[in-house]
Amino acid sequence: MTRSFTLVQLRYFCAVAELENMTAAAAALNVTQSTLSSAVAQLEQVMGTQLFTRLPRRGLRLTSAGRRLHDNALRLLEEADQLPGVVREEGPTLVGDLTVGVFGPLAPFRAAVILEEFEREHPGVTLSFLEGDQEFLRRALRDGRCEVALMYDLGLGGELPRRVLRRIPPHVIVSPDHPLAATPDQPVSLRELAGEPFILLDLPHSREYYLSLFKLLGVAPRIRHRASGYETVRAFVARGHGYSVLNQRLPHDLTYAGSPVVPLPLAEELPPIEVLLVRPIGSRPTLKAQAFEDVCLRVYGVAPEFPID
Numbered sequence: 001m002t003r004s005f006t007l008v009q010l011r012y013f014c015a016v017a018e019l020e021n022m023t024a025a026a027a028a029l030n031v032t033q034s035t036l037s038s039a040v041a042q043l044e045q046v047m048g049t050q051l052f053t054r055l056p057r058r059g060l061r062l063t064s065a066g067r068r069l070h071d072n073a074l075r076l077l078e079e080a081d082q083l084p085g086v087v088r089e090e091g092p093t094l095v096g097d098l099t100v101g102v103f104g105p106l107a108p109f110r111a112a113v114i115l116e117e118f119e120r121e122h123p124g125v126t127l128s129f130l131e132g133d134q135e136f137l138r139r140a141l142r143d144g145r146c147e148v149a150l151m152y153d154l155g156l157g158g159e160l161p162r163r164v165l166r167r168i169p170p171h172v173i174v175s176p177d178h179p180l181a182a183t184p185d186q187p188v189s190l191r192e193l194a195g196e197p198f199i200l201l202d203l204p205h206s207r208e209y210y211l212s213l214f215k216l217l218g219v220a221p222r223i224r225h226r227a228s229g230y231e232t233v234r235a236f237v238a239r240g241h242g243y244s245v246l247n248q249r250l251p252h253d254l255t256y257a258g259s260p261v262v263p264l265p266l267a268e269e270l271p272p273i274e275v276l277l278v279r280p281i282g283s284r285p286t287l288k289a290q291a292f293e294d295v296c297l298r299v300y301g302v303a304p305e306f307p308i309d
Contacts, residue, residue, distance in 0.1 A: 005046045007080055010073045012039040013051065017070045017144055018099070021059040062144060070144045071283045078286050095124035098288040101137040101149030102129045105203070105230040106275065109248055110150070110299065117295045125288050134205045141280045147289040150296065153274035155205035161279045163293070165300040167272040168247040170213060172264040175240040180264060187267035190217055190245070197224030197242030201233050210245050213270050237261050247273045275300070 015025040016036065026033040044051050051066035062070060081095050102111050111129055118127050130137070130146050137149045138156065156162070172188055174181050180188055190213065198221035200207055207226075214221050224242045227233045233244050238259035245266075253260045277293055279285060285293065296302075 005043055007077065009039045009043045010077055012036050013043050014070060014073055014077065016040060016052070016060060017062055017066065020061065020143075020145075067144055068282075071280070074147070074286050075284065078288065093124055094122045094288050094291055096288065097126045097128065098286075098292060099128050099130055099146045100289075100292055101140050101146040101151065101278075102131050103137060103149075103151040104131050104133060105201070105206070105248065106150060106152065107131050108230075109250075114150075114292075114295055114299055117299060118292060121295065122288070122291055125291070127292070133203050137278075141278060144280065147280075147283075147286060148292060149278045151276055151278055152206075153276055154209050156276075156278065159281055161281070163277040163302075164274050165277060165296060165302055166275040168275065169266070169272040170210075170245050170247050170270055171249065171266060172243055172245055173234065173237050173261040174243045174264060175238055176260055176262055177240055178243065178262065181262040184262050184264060187265045189267045190214060190270075191219050193243055194219040194221055196222065198222055199224060199233050199236045199242045199244040200226045201230060201244070201246065202226035202228055209271075209273065213245060216270065217268060231256055234261050235259070 012025070012029065012031075015029050016022060019025045019028065022033055022036055022040075026036045029036065040051065047065070047069065049065045050063050051069060052060040053063055055061060078094075078096065107129065115127060115129075118125070130140055130149075132140070134151060134155050137146070137151050138160070140146045141149055141160065150165075153162070153164075172190075172193065180186075194214065194217075200210060200221070200223050211221070225236055227236065230246070230248070233246065235255045235257060236242065237244050238255045238257070238261045249263055253263060255261065277296055279289075
């Protein structure tokens with residue numbers, strides 16, 4: 001006998017999966033919690049397996065079966081949303097919600113531009129960014145909280161499918177009063193700076209990357225301050241508290257407070273950071289996720305013929 005389920009049940013299930021909380025999902029869907037709980041229970045019965053792990057005082061987590069259902073349900077619901085346009089021969093029109101992860105220090109540089117391009121092309125889709133550090137985004141991809149993420153190649157391992165958008169080499173920043181600021185086009189060596197106070201961007205995996213650059217040269221930095229904010233690092237450098245090494249560079253060299261920093265090229269050829277589009281393991285992108293990836297490729301100027309590996 002064929003086991004039946006409804007699109008409504010799938011929509012309810014996806015809402016619970018994304019919010020990881022029955023009460024919050026019920027409020028978002030404007031239904032009672034008992035209605036939502038019953039729909040999920042019926043779906044579990046139809047699928048013949050548990051879809052969520054109930055964690056006391058911590059909400060719900062998808063089981064491995066639940067994650068597989070979530071990935072496939074998103075595509076099925078998206079195809080269902082396209083049916084009215086197909087019937088009217090209007091062609092596909094993307095609608096619904098899309099959540100994308102973005103690495104915190106990367107967000108100010110590209111997120112707003114990508115959002116503007118995406119909304120212009122796909123006004124029926126509500127695009128939301130889930131901002132965090134590398135480890136947070138890796139877990140968000142694993143747990144299905146975002147369909148794709150814009151992040152660095154730091155701490156990912158080799159299992160997550162990714163596409164390289166840009167390779168950004170490291171550079172040094174110093175204050176305008178630093179002796180090296182007088183010749184900003186002259187490459188400088190990290191060995192030359194190693195004895196001076198260093199301001200470290202202290203984020204998971206980022207700090208290991210920056211410290212590895214010194215290790216490759218056989219020197220150790222004299223860490224004076226640690227900061228988890230990209231702009232905080234630049235502000236400390238601008239005020240003369242030390243130098244730093246970063247990758248992303250603003251179109252201007254002013255901090256939020258209006259003080260300038262002076263970027264300097266490195267004499268050594270050191271490993272760059274890669275900006276990536278990353279997908280969850282074993283997932284196929286929805287049409288909305290694929291549309292987001294296409295916009296990113298254009299914004300970063302990447303040829304579209306090479307798929308995510």
